[in-house]
Every structure is written in structure tokens, then in C-alpha cells.
Amino acid sequence: MPAAQAPHLLDTLKVVAALLRDAGVPFALGGGLAAWARGGPPTEKDIDLMLREDDTDLALEVLAGGGLRVERPPEGWLVKAYHGDVLVDLIYRPSGIHVDDRFLERCEELGVHAVRMPVMPVDDLIVTKLMALTEHNLDYGPVLEIARALREQVKWADVWDRTCSSPFARAFFALADELGIKQRTLGEGAAR
Numbered sequence: 045m046p047a048a049q050a051p052h053l054l055d056t057l058k059v060v061a062a063l064l065r066d067a068g069v070p071f072a073l074g075g076g077l078a079a080w081a082r083g084g085p086p087t088e089k090d091i092d093l094m095l096r097e098d099d100t101d102l103a104l105e106v107l108a109g110g111g112l113r114v115e116r117p118p119e120g121w122l123v124k125a126y127h128g129d130v131l132v133d134l135i136y137r138p139s140g141i142h143v144d145d146r147f148l149e150r151c152e153e154l155g156v157h158a159v160r161m162p163v164m165p166v167d168d169l170i171v172t173k174l175m176a177l178t179e180h181n182l183d184y185g186p187v188l189e190i191a192r193a194l195r196e197q198v199k200w201a202d203v204w205d206r207t208c209s210s211p212f213a214r215a216f217f218a219l220a221d222e223l224g225i226k227q228r229t230l231g232e233g234a235a236r
Contacts, residue, residue: 049086053077054157056130057091060107061161064093067106071095072143072151072162074135074169076186081156081163084193090131094143094164097136104134140175140206141168166190166197167206174203177212184216191216192225200226 057077064071073081075092095103100123104114113126121137136143151162173187191198207213220226 049077049080049157050088052128052130053087053091056127056132058157058159059110059127060091060093060112060125060132061156061159063106063110064095064103065161067102069095069099069103069106070148070162071099071103071134072148072164073156074138074164074172075133076190077156078164078169079166079190079194081154082166082194082197084190090133092133092135094135094138094147096143096145096148100134100136107132138172138176140171166194167199167203170198170203171206174207174213174216175210177210177216182212184219187216188219188223188225191220192223195225198226 057073061071061073072078072094073092074094076084076087076089077091080086104116104123104125107125108114111127112132115124115126117124122133122135125132125134141147147168148162150165150168152165153160154163156163170187170191173190177184177187204217208217217226
């Protein structure tokens with residue numbers, strides 16, 4: 045059973061998931077809450093939902109109609125909604141994956157705080173975290189914590205194949221090997 049999760053995040057997740065579900069807006073739980081739903085560590089940060097880019101306007105309209113404050117930041121890969129002081133990131137262009145029907149079909153429906161919803165696969169979650177690393181955003185802590193907690197669920201060779209173009213992802217794999225989070229595969233050793 046996962047460690048206790050912040051109640052204010054789970055309450056907001058229930059509200060947002062119900063609003064989107066009832067309006068027929070497909071989404072999947074991502075980020076730290078997706079890891080937590082799969083047995084990973086709790087998160088205090090925010091809620092990440094993955095949705096198709098074509099669904100962002102409708103999602104914002106539905107959430108605004110449900111009393112949330114919404115905004116379109118300039119980043120160009122997400123929109124935001126606020127339920128009180130809880131931030132919900134609606135991500136339509138995450139690093140390393142494409143949110144489309146195939147992605148949404150890969151998501152497993154799980155019970156999250158007594159609400160059934162699609163949850164992002166752990167491999168996709170780790171890929172997005174690794175591909176978001178840059179010299180200006182180089183915090184390995186969250187992805188190492190998730191990888192350690194969920195290591196038996198990860199298809200490491202697949203994650204390597206999808207991320208090895210990034211020097212930051214290759215560095216993560218070296219750390220993961222040294223920390224005993226995973227064992228090096230033949231392909232990784234040959235690539236380094």
C-alpha cells in the first residue's frame with residue numbers, strides 16, 4: 045500500500061477527474077501522483093494530468109465551469125487550473141512522449157483515492173522525467189526516488205532505448221547502476 049498522500053491533492057484530483065470524466069474529456073494521471081498510485085512515494089507538489097492537445101480548450105472550459113481558475117501560460121506545452129491553492133497542470137506536450145489515442149490506451153485504469161481513472165504507465169512517466177532534464181533543470185532527486193520505489197515495474201531496456209539520446213538520461217542510468225536501482229543491460233553498456 046502506498047504511503048499516505050496529501051489529502052488536499054487527492055480532494056482536488058477527485059473534483060477535477062469527475063469534471064473531466066463527466067464532460068467526456070480523456071485524460072490520464074501523470075507525474076508524482078501517477079507514481080504514488082503505482083506504489084511510489086507521496087508527492088506534495090501538484091497534480092499532473094496528461095491530455096491530447098486538441099482537448100485543452102474543452103478541458104479549460106469544463107474546469108472553469110466547475111469553479112476552478114484557469115490560465116494559459118506562455119510555455120506552450122501545458123495549461124493550468126487552480127482549485128483553491130492546488131495547482132493542476134494539464135500537460136499536452138510532455139517531454140519524450142506524444143499524448144494521443146495510443147498513449148491513452150496504454151494507460152491502466154486504477155483506483156486512485158476511490159476514483160477509477162487512467163494512470164500513466166511507469167515507463168512513460170520515467171521517460172518524461174528524464175527527457176525534461178536540461179543543464180538548467182537538472183534535479184535527479186524525483187526521478188531517482190520514483191525509479192527506486194517502482195524499479196520492478198520498469199522495463200529498463202525500453203526506457204533506455206527511448207531516452208539514450210539525452211546525455212542527462214545517460215547520466216541517470218549511470219547513477220541508477222551505481223545506486224543499485226537497476227542492473228546495466230547489454231545495450232546500455234555498449235552505448236556508453
